Amino acid sequence: MKKFITLISLVLIIACKNDNQQASIIVPQPKIIHEFGFTLNDFKVINDTVKSGEIFSDILLKNHVDYAKILDIVNKVRDTFNVRNMKAGKPYTILAKKDSTEQALVFIYQDSKVNYTVIDFRDSIPVAHNKSKPIKKVIKKVSGVIKSNLTMAMQDEGLSPYLSYKMEDIYGWSIDFYRLQKNDRFKLIYEQLYINDTIPVGIGEVKAAFFEHNNKPFYAFKYTLDSVTKASDYFDDVANTMKRQFLKAPVKVSRISSRYNLNRRIAFYGNKIRAHKGTDYAAPVGTPILSTANGTVIESKYAGGNGNYVKVKHNGTYSTQYLHMSKRAVKVGQYVKQGDVIGYIGMTGNTSGPHVCYRFWKNGVQVDPLNQKLPASEPMKKEKKPAYLKYIEPIKKQLDSIEFKK
Known part of the structure; x- marks a missing residue:
C-alpha cells in the first residue's frame, strides 16, 4: 500500500512539473514594425518596383482597386503627386487589407532613398503627402x-x-x-x-x-x-574669405589640353608659330561652361574660327571670353553671376576636339589667367573676426590631429 501511494505521489509530482514547464513557455509576440508613418503589422505589405511601361492605374488595378476609384485618386492628389512622373525602376509599397480581398489602401512611391510620397485612399477623399525619412x-x-x-x-x-x-x-x-x-x-x-x-x-x-x-x-x-x-x-585660418572675384576655371570637370602660349605652333595653320592667347579646357560636348565672375555679356555670337562664343565684361579692368561652344545660353546685355551657365562645350569654329578656349583680358590686353594674382571678394568685417577665430580654434585642432596614411 505504501509503495502504491509513493508511486501515485511521484506521478503527481512529474505531472505538476510538466504543467509548470508548459505554463512557463512564452509565446513570442510579433515585432511591431513602423515605417512611412504606419504600423505595417496592420496591413498586408506588398513591395515592388515600377516596371517599364507600367503606369499608376496598372499597379492599383492588379491590387484590386477599381478604375473609378483610381480616377478619383488621380484627380484628387494631382497637386501633390503627378502620377505621370513615376519612373521605371523606382520602388513602391502597397498597404492592403489583411482579408481575402487584399485590396490596396495606401500607395507609397519612393522617389529616392530619403524622399517618398504617401497616397492614402482609405477614406472617401484620397490624400497625398510628400515626406522624407529621418536623416x-x-x-x-x-x-x-x-x-x-x-x-x-x-x-x-x-x-x-x-x-x-x-x-x-x-x-x-x-x-x-x-x-x-x-x-x-x-x-x-x-x-x-x-x-x-x-x-x-x-x-x-x-x-x-x-x-x-x-x-x-x-x-x-x-x-x-x-x-x-x-x-x-x-x-581660412586668419578669417580671409576663400572666394576670389574669379573662378580658376570655367568648367568643373575637364582637363587643360592646351595652355596660353605666345610661341605655340598650330597644325591647323601649317605648323607655323601662332600665338595661343587662351587656355583650352577639354570636356565632352554639352558640358556646361560657367562664367568665372560676375559681369555683363557684351558679345554672344558665331564668328569664324571662334565658332559660337560669349564675351563677358566684369568691370573696367577685366573681361573674359569663351570660344567654340556648341550652344550659347546668354544674350548681349544680360547680367551673369559667377558660376552661371553661359554655354556648352562644343567644336564650332577652328578646333580639332571638344573644348572651350578661355581668354582673359586685363586692361584691354590678353593675359594668362593662370598666372594672374586675382583680387579677393569682400573680406570679413573686422568686428566679426574675434568670434570666428574662437569658433574655428577647436575645429582646427581636430584637423591638425588627423594623420595622413603612409
Missing part, C-alpha cells in the same frame, strides 16, 4: 594623398565623388586643380548622412578642410556670418 548626420574625418588627381585620391580612400566636387567648390578660387602635384594632400571633416542608422544617403556639409599644395597649407572653415539669414561661407 542621421555622422561626422567623418578623412585624409588622402594625391598620386594623379583629386578624384582618384578620393576613390583610393573609398570616398564619395561628391567630395571632389565639393573640394573644388571650396578651393576653386585659390587652388588650380589642373596643376596639382604628386604628394599634395588633404584632410576633411564632413557630414555623412544615413537613414535607419546604417544606409548612407549622401554627403552633408563639409565642416572644415585642409589642402597642402606645393607644400603650402590652405585651411577652409564653414562659418555662418548672419544668424538671421543663416548665410554661410568658407574662410
Whole structure:
C-alpha cells in the first residue's frame, strides 16, 4: 500500500512539473514594425518596383482597386503627386487589407532613398503627402594623398565623388586643380548622412578642410556670418574669405589640353608659330561652361574660327571670353553671376576636339589667367573676426590631429 501511494505521489509530482514547464513557455509576440508613418503589422505589405511601361492605374488595378476609384485618386492628389512622373525602376509599397480581398489602401512611391510620397485612399477623399525619412548626420574625418588627381585620391580612400566636387567648390578660387602635384594632400571633416542608422544617403556639409599644395597649407572653415539669414561661407585660418572675384576655371570637370602660349605652333595653320592667347579646357560636348565672375555679356555670337562664343565684361579692368561652344545660353546685355551657365562645350569654329578656349583680358590686353594674382571678394568685417577665430580654434585642432596614411 505504501509503495502504491509513493508511486501515485511521484506521478503527481512529474505531472505538476510538466504543467509548470508548459505554463512557463512564452509565446513570442510579433515585432511591431513602423515605417512611412504606419504600423505595417496592420496591413498586408506588398513591395515592388515600377516596371517599364507600367503606369499608376496598372499597379492599383492588379491590387484590386477599381478604375473609378483610381480616377478619383488621380484627380484628387494631382497637386501633390503627378502620377505621370513615376519612373521605371523606382520602388513602391502597397498597404492592403489583411482579408481575402487584399485590396490596396495606401500607395507609397519612393522617389529616392530619403524622399517618398504617401497616397492614402482609405477614406472617401484620397490624400497625398510628400515626406522624407529621418536623416542621421555622422561626422567623418578623412585624409588622402594625391598620386594623379583629386578624384582618384578620393576613390583610393573609398570616398564619395561628391567630395571632389565639393573640394573644388571650396578651393576653386585659390587652388588650380589642373596643376596639382604628386604628394599634395588633404584632410576633411564632413557630414555623412544615413537613414535607419546604417544606409548612407549622401554627403552633408563639409565642416572644415585642409589642402597642402606645393607644400603650402590652405585651411577652409564653414562659418555662418548672419544668424538671421543663416548665410554661410568658407574662410581660412586668419578669417580671409576663400572666394576670389574669379573662378580658376570655367568648367568643373575637364582637363587643360592646351595652355596660353605666345610661341605655340598650330597644325591647323601649317605648323607655323601662332600665338595661343587662351587656355583650352577639354570636356565632352554639352558640358556646361560657367562664367568665372560676375559681369555683363557684351558679345554672344558665331564668328569664324571662334565658332559660337560669349564675351563677358566684369568691370573696367577685366573681361573674359569663351570660344567654340556648341550652344550659347546668354544674350548681349544680360547680367551673369559667377558660376552661371553661359554655354556648352562644343567644336564650332577652328578646333580639332571638344573644348572651350578661355581668354582673359586685363586692361584691354590678353593675359594668362593662370598666372594672374586675382583680387579677393569682400573680406570679413573686422568686428566679426574675434568670434570666428574662437569658433574655428577647436575645429582646427581636430584637423591638425588627423594623420595622413603612409
